[in-house]
Amino acid sequence: MNSVDETAAAPFGKYLTFNLCEEQYGLEILKVREIIGMMDITPVPQTRDHVRGVINLRGKIIPVIDLRTKFGMPQGEDTEETCIIVVEMDYDGEMILMSIIVDSVSEVMDIEGAAIEEPLSFGAGSTGRYILGFAKVRDTMKILLDVEAVLKAEENIDLPSVGTVAEAAETMGA
């Protein structure tokens, strides 16, 4: 439980939920700038695998991160539903735009404080800092991502699959 003290519980409020490799994630809506359909991405040479490249968002060039690759998930084909979520984040005191590719976007939902579980530390305890918490909504478990932490992390992250998360949460007496 050592990481619990350091990580503030996820704030309650509106979340944008999306799907990635059969799992459901939540993203604080305040950080989301816009959602756009898949578009031409220019790959940037000599970058990490999870960096798909850059796109032109109305004249601004912004990087695109492939979340599947970032989380060490199997590569999937882009479909009709594949989306790019543009997020605004603080990067060394400057607000910048970044974007992530997700399988599909589901909905914006209110998540109450009561529904949120604090994140647990798993194994080596490194992935805990990418997760704000877990939310149980209508019997499904949503992983609330700290998107800034994810996008700032240089390395690829192995997030535990939600199955084990859910199980862990249950066994912890949630």
Next chain:
Amino acid sequence: MAADPETSLQQGLEKLAEELVFAELGEADASRGLAELMDKLAQGAEEAGLQEIRLLFREGARFLHRLGNGEPQSCAEPAESLTLLVQALQQLVVEKRPLREVLLPGDMDLPLEELGLASSSDEDPELQGWAWCLAQLPRSAGEEMLAEFLQDQIGILEEMEELLLRLEQQPLAEDLGELKRRIHTLKGEAGLLGLAEVGRLCHALESAIESRPFGKIDSLVFECRDWLMKKLLWCEDKGPRPESPDTLIERLLEQEEADSGPVMAAADLEHTGAGDFLRIPDDTDMLADFIQESRDHLEHVELQLLRLESDEYNEEDLNAVFRAFHTIKGLAGFFQLDAIQSMAHESESLLDKVRSGKVAIVASTLDIIFDCADMLKKMVAALAEALESGQPTAAIPPRDELLHRVTTLRSAPAARNTKPDERPLGQILVENRALPVEELEAALEKQRDLRVPKVGEILVEDGMAPRRVVDEALRRQREEAPQKPIGQLLVGNRQLNPEDLDAALKRQQEPRAPRLGEVLVREGKASAGDVRQALKGQGRNGAQARARVSDIVKVESHRLDLLVDTIGELVIAETMVVRNPEILEQGGENGRHRILGQLDKITRELQEMAMSLRMVSLRNTFQKMARLTRDVSRKVGKPVAFRTEGEETELDKNLVDRIGDPLVHMIRNAVDHGIEDDPAERLAVGKPEAGQVTLRASHKGGGIWIEVADDGKGLDPEKIRAKAIERGLLAPEDRPSERELLHMIFEPGFSTAKTVTDVSGRGVGMDVVRRSIEVLRGSIEVQSEPGRGTRFMIRLPLTLAIIEGMVTRIQDVCYIFPTLSIVRLLDPEDAHFETVGRTQLLLRLGQELVPAFDLAEVYGLHRRSDRKPHGVCVIVEDDNGRAAFFVDELVGQQQIVIKSLGQTFQDLKGLSGGAIMPDGRVGLIVDVAGLVRQAMPAGSGRRAVHETAPALPA
């Protein structure tokens, strides 16, 4: 968990701020509620041990209580004052700013003494004055005023440097007056804003200059200017805080005493001598009236003088000024204030001459009249001070120099009219005997001839046809077809397209006769000085200067950036529309094409305009270098003559801001190490005693060249060679070209202090210089001749925002090479390749072998099984040498608006940015220097060339 007192204080304050927004302060309950909250917070502050903050809360609470009880208030708008107080508290509590730096409301009767803001024993009287004074200003006006003041005065201080340099060279009364006026203004404004230190230094400086022998400027004055600059920059939060000016002030005072000491003694005898006294008359009541009246008059005088300076000649204003001086003279006579009377008298007589047209109203005359008014003001002020403090006499500043100037001007021969000279320039010149009549007639003839330029000239001048082609056509015209116009010949030969000819013919019709003055100077018939003098008489110079001043609008630079960015996006969007195949295909009708063409034209114009907005001249930068040269030359004790050329050259502000540091480096090197240590050494080889350092800027080939040249001892190639071998940058058997050898000084290995003296003093951080120029997408060259000097040439793009780019393609991604760095484009089919070892491909280019690479491979995109050349070969050059890269295809050349790829890709090597391509996708801009470095790690590529080159048959 119990919150610590500070946190709860912060939260409480936040709540207070919120409630204040909604509170109806007129209602007693609301005020009382807020007052209670304030009381509670005061208690909290006490618990947290924050005494000052407690005091402020307490005062706020009292204020609110009084408000709630309907007691009379000291301030007009309680809500605003309270808001200001709460803001100040937030800055204190949340941002933890020191009390001295926050803005307190001036009308709440805050216990400044208790807060430690008004105590005179304060260690930092400066900030005390500031905070307190801001507190006295109308709320909210304070910071704005300060910002405006800083902006203006920093500009003035920059100009002052130029003024000082000029004065040091040649003391002119006009310049000296200007200097004094500027220091005086700064003093006054600083006083208003409570910048006590600035005020004190200005005051000391002012009196020191006043007491000096006429126009003497020394390093101390420069130091004072620097201190003032530092101080103002610190106020703007742009630099460290300078030390107290006390030492400077002391030194000024010492000098003043030394300078004026002997004069003082003499002044006892001489009536108008330096620093004498006015005896205060007995009737103090009447004297107070006199002071008041004189002040009023002098204030009006200033206004009228300003009007005279900015407007056309205006008799009424002139008369008013005359009357004012006259009145003061009369009154002063009544009180037997001789010094004032004589001063007013002299001014009056001068004005009389002006009125009668015997002395011209030009800037220098006005300067003197201004100075007279200033002097009178000072004397009146001294009088007032003495009167208030009850002293029997008032010390007044020395007036010798000013009186001397007045008499000189007054007695000067009545050469010029008061009114702008309406005679033609030629007539003035002839009458001034600057030009014989015959020469004038010849020049007028010439002017008529020049009025219609030849088509060929226009074509060459505008770059529509090379001179060679035009000359050739002219020859043919003479020989074959004397009747045929030259334009037709060129068009017929397809050496010129008809549109260009039309444009040239149109330009020929434009009235662009050179001015007579230009013709005269160009032909060497009259000196530029004479012409300028004559033009001045015509009032042309003045009129131009005025027009410039009134046309400038100050705009915050970030707004400008935003505008430029937005226009950049517009250009991209426009390109997408115009080149959209769907829209083009639908066309067919002429109308659509015309509209699109027009849209295109307007957009380009807009873009050009936006770019020109960011263009600033190098003048300021060059001026700083003049100052630097002066300082360094003094420091190392070598006389140096510094020259600048082309300081009016304009380039992007971002570039101008960033070119300063490398230039400082290079100028310092030139003076310190480039110029011979001993002037005798120079004289021995027939060079002038003073070293010549030249800074030159010019436009060339779509870019800017900045050149730093000295006529010193030059670089010693042998020493560089030895050093390079020692540093392992060169193998003993290498035979680099002279250029390559000289360029070794840009290698990091050459930057240590020891090397500096070994290699004839060059190389101090030259690697840093090169790198900072590369960052600006420029390049640097060096030429040197032993014994004759060294020349550095920096090539810079005009702007950082746009480049001319060659678009290439690998798979479906566009890679853009800056056109400036491309040497050649080649079809690999036509080229010869050699292979070195098993891998390295070399392209034969005449005598030279250039390492060749597959760009995709360098970027790690894919590996080709065969290393055969394919596609198109782009040969680029940077300081590390040349290299060739294969790309799949050439798309074409176009202007590229450079976009940052953002923070995330900061460390990316080989790419310098991105660009939006006409199809809306992102293209990547190749960083040639980085790419070459990556492709040829640490000299391997270059070595390969040098080692193999001699082995191959030529």
